Amino acid sequence: MIEIRYESRAIYLYLESEQVRVYPRPFRAPLQDLKKCETIRELEAWEYKYACAFAVRSLAKKDQPSTEIRQKLKRKGIGEIAIDKLIETFSDMGYLDDRAWVERSIEKERRKGLGEGVIRSKLLSKGVSSEIVQQLMSETANPDAERGRMETLIAKKFKNKDLNDPKEKNKAIQFLLRKGYSYDVITSYF
Numbered sequence: 001m002i003e004i005r006y007e008s009r010a011i012y013l014y015l016e017s018e019q020v021r022v023y024p025r026p027f028r029a030p031l032q033d034l035k036k037c038e039t040i041r042e043l044e045a046w047e048y049k050y051a052c053a054f055a056v057r058s059l060a061k062k063d064q065p066s067t068e069i070r071q072k073l074k075r076k077g078i079g080e081i082a083i084d085k086l087i088e089t090f091s092d093m094g095y096l097d098d099r100a101w102v103e104r105s106i107e108k109e110r111r112k113g114l115g116e117g118v119i120r121s122k123l124l125s126k127g128v129s130s131e132i133v134q135q136l137m138s139e140t141a142n143p144d145a146e147r148g149r150m151e152t153l154i155a156k157k158f159k160n161k162d163l164n165d166p167k168e169k170n171k172a173i174q175f176l177l178r179k180g181y182s183y184d185v186i187t188s189y190f
Helices: 040-061 066-075 080-093 098-111 116-125 130-140 143-157 166-178 183-189
Strands: 002-006 010-015 018-024
Touching (some): 018 040, 040 080, 098 130, 116 130, 143 166, 166 183
Antiparallel strands (some): 002 010, 010 018
16 A cells, blocks of 8 residues: 655655655645555556646647656656656647647747747757757748748838948847847848
């Protein structure tokens, strides 16, 4: 039978006097079901059930890649076996699709007016595979559209500025570089 010890910062689970899990507090889960677990397999089944409920709630709030769901579950103290099973099941069911998530994220960030460099950096910081990001960025790349987004951004930000003035031109270039546009695209405009 699982023994549960509550301490100020965590909940410790012991099975036959051996510590098997540590859940950070506050841990919002139905612990009365956990008390019924007698083996590690039953504990893993309980964790999987809890992880599924958590993932469904999390995905209902916003679209996320599998790496983000994995990180959230790890922070909750869920075991790797339950997490791996959940990621595989949800991917098979179509609830988690990193490739589709990357495609939607690229389009969303482009609509915001961001350049390819910042978009790539944001996606990689989410832990998505660099191969997927690179492949989709190159598949959907359109230099004319990128230049159009850049021109729209310049028109909005610098509409009352004289871009022939070297100081204003430098400000515009720095602004575009921070937005993720490559120096080659920027210099082709000026």
